[in-house]
Amino acid sequence: MMPPVIFVVTFLIISASASHYRGGSLSWSIDERTINESSSTVVVRITQRHSYRTNYSSSTFCNKTTIANGGLIGDGTVSCLGNCSEILPVIYSIPVFTTNVPCTDFSDEFGYSSGEGSVAVVVPKDVRFTYVSQSCCWISLLHGGSGWSLALVVDTHRRRNGKYNNSPKTSSSPVVQVQIGQTHVIPIPMADSDGDALRCRWGNTPAECGGICHPKGTLQPFPCQLTYEATALGYEGVALVIEDYDRITNESYSSIPLQFLIHIVDRIQITVPPTLNYTGPPILPACAVSPVYVGDRHHGACIGIASNATATERVVFKVPCNDSSTIITDILTVSPPGMTKSPISMDSNDNNAYIMYVQWTPRPDQYGIHQLCLTPVDSAGQTGQQVCYTFQVDVAPPQFVAESITPKGLVPRNQAIWSISTNQHVVPPIQRTPYIRYFKRLLNGTDEEVLRVNTTTNVIYQTTQLIINTSNTIWEDGAHYYILFDSGIVSLNQSCGIESASIMDKHFWEFWIESVTTPIATTTPIATTTPIATTTPIATTTTTTTTPISTTTTTALVTTTKPTTRAVDSDYYCPRWLSFGTVVNLTSSALEPNYTFCFTVNTSFADVTITANTWTSCSTWKMSGTADPLLELFTPETSIDSPVAQNDDGNSISHLNCYAAVLSYRLTKGNHRVVIRHPKCAYGNFELRLSNEITNTFK
Template sequence: MMCFFSTYLLTCILYLAESSHFRGGIISWKPTDNHQIEINYRVAFRASSGHACDANTIENGTLLPGEGSLQCVEGCSDTITTMSYYCTDFSATEDWTSGTNSIKYNLSASSNNLFTFGFSSCCWIPLVEGSSNWRMRTTANLTVRQDTGKINSSPVSAMQPVVRFSYGCDHTLKIPVSDDDGDVVKCRWSKRTPNDECGGVCETLSGSYLDQSSCVLTYNATQSTGWYAVALQIEDFQKTTDTVPFSSVSLQFLIFVANLSESCASRPFLPQNIITDGSILHSSANKIFNESIIARSGAATLRVTAIDTVSPIGMIKSALFPFGTSGREWFVTVTWTPMKSQIGTHLFCYTAVDNLGQTSDQTCATLVVDEEPNDTVVLNQDCNAFKTPEKVHTKCIEATTGVPKIFYLATSCSSYFVQCNELGTGRIVRCAPGTEWCNHVLTCVHSGSCATEG
């Protein structure tokens, strides 16, 4: 018997009518106020099927129409929303567009304790295994938890729409997971029974092994070349020994196995970047987040041709440029000014791709958007002028007349600070190259080291 210890059990099935361009996605959720939940979904589609996206689309916040609708099909009968989404990432080489959106759903709209939302699709790519019919199902426990005193939030994950493996090589794929409640998170294969969680793409990567506790997928790519679908459930538990999850989140993506002439060791890799795998980076609403990502080719005869990302809404990625003098390293810069509506946690992932289509391991970090500190001075996007000059005088007077007196203030640009005088005049000052302002020690420190200072 399946027991969720809840007054409300929510089941989401993502339903996409008449779609043949789906590239995978994820459905997660979290509680909000007024007896509502916020359903978050990320979807990916074939770009050439009418889902074109570029840097302008992302920067302008253009809402793309998507395909089909998110429907409640069990316990209620209404259409929740059309599958429109804000594009966050795209790949011209892989021919995909990926984006995300969210919708608030009023639980009091139904008197039934079981809610089912629907999404299914078929993929135009002929799969080595499976029927190419996609189905995604997410379940959630909506009762107030005894251990936290609040409703559970589901775990979240992120994955590139297309992951490339080389034939004849051993591959290890870490599934990134995060949980706002700090729960134990496990991963398992989606199943067709007792409830159909995956349609025709259930357990279609024969010979692979999924470590459920670490969420690591290993695969010896010696079966067949071609396209495979991966359908997983990401689940959160109060304790490691628990067998009944609080919630079960659907994650699906594609793997392509290609027969290449290069050795297994020739894949590109990612040197030590500030955004490291598993790291947690903090930013504030309306503050510019700006970091570079460096990738290195796996052989002198190869070159990095792209750094693909899974980004939050509004993050801009630069063009790819050479880095250093080795001739084997390239970089992109990502820039993001999160809005107040984005306060909370966001997964950000990136992968390097070379000219043979080989990919590096995926690196994922958690970006935490905090409330804007009261003493932070907001600068314009170019960081050379105050966004609200009238407030700077007040902030400088408060800082220089307080106990202790402070003559320096943080700004929304990480490499800039404001120097105040006792007359209330503030002057924008830039830190030296390679350093950033660290407010709790009131000086510029080496970029990325502020958390270890003081």
């Protein structure tokens, strides 16, 4: 029995078969590093992308061998519009050049070849003129057609800031597939290396749009997106103009073209497994939903990279159905020259996700902005929405400084303030809201995301520092956590808003929660005096030593519950190690309320003294807002029991102990840990001293 067949609305890939042009774009840039101030001319780099029907002729054919050998595709020339010599201040011929460009991408299924290349032209300073690329013909279209024309406005005047302008950059797949009977929103990527305001509009002159000037839907200027209602099968030609402009005067600095095809397709057949009287092997259904993007970078991400350095990006698309027969068969690309793509592979952790790696090492002459656009294709003939990245060459991205992480290692259960620094001045995310994610490690390896921090509402952005607030989160006793960052947590306030990369390393920022004593239901208040050192945890009776710091009586809570223990490496508890003789000035704050360090006693015994001097005079101590720190001593350094000794924080003393917090204790050979706490939140400066005293009888 044959399986039944139903129709599902989706995308179908069909090759264009009429004439040969499939769209293109032009842009320009000036390298400030090459300016000769004494010259009357300037070098302008013109970058052009053109796409054609692959089998139209040998000049439009492309395959893997063509790309590997740097083969060219093209048809026509680019020349100055009109009699340009009449508008120039001197008699000067604007160079004419061909549209031949290195092939960078092709699709046998879509039937197109696409290439991008640049040419350097020498033109006079202080002129404004228009380059055009014109020829014939488009495929048969629903509206308009015949010849194409792309116009590029170049301006070599200096701007108010004394610099030369660079035009925007845009890209698109040559053919965007949409489904009949639906309204589709098509995002148009725009980027500008000068950080200018951008907008898009319809081409409205013969030079700007040739035979496809009729608007195709509703266009939103910024962010640029086309809303298109698909009512008839066939092709539409789209001609857009992108402008960078002065925010004050609203005048355009330059304009660039973007032209592409919309292909409106009919429904395709989806095979559905039989349910009645079927005795054959199980048949999985095809997924009736087009692939979705789930990669590390977001659509529109701006990525900084140095020339001669290599950038590697992981691209991930997913089939959004479980237990289906659909797989992703291709990822169509529009990419800069020299970019390589790996074969598509299934994600070992997710059978519905498919990964492709792209790698690019830009040459020095590829300065400025370049774009990569990706479109997934699945085995059911469906295409997902196009995703584009922007690469800014020779502008380094912001990076996080691992050594600045605060806190890490052992932290209290109520830790709420976290901090990390960057190596450049940064601003909040520009294009979207990324998240900082807290994960709890689990023994079975399936770690659990327990908290997602919104960077818009819970992160303070300072010049080179992020302060993260996890609010009232209470961390689990004895648990092990790590923090991951989405891409774009910070951006540079320049170019296209160059973003930080994602942090996926589980060891980059780790922290642990100490297992604490859990009191029983009934607790007993007791009176104690605070000695220089005690030999046991707080007991249920009053203990007095011969040399007390003070005679003040304090109250504590006692419990008979034994703390939980676990084997943990000492690095978990010791974010820093100090040696005897250390004298260091520190500042406590909400970012690091507890200062933890460890030290080693190498002799059989040693009298160890830790002091934290606040240096506030007795006469002003109570009104200064300063509180002496609470010093807690743990031995060995990995101990999660109560401290073997602690000092009085001085908070209840009217006139004594206002200069320093002191803790002295006789310790045996081994490693030990000290935690300096500020339980009253009176943060400030203090001087930490670590000293020891030994005699021959102790050795």
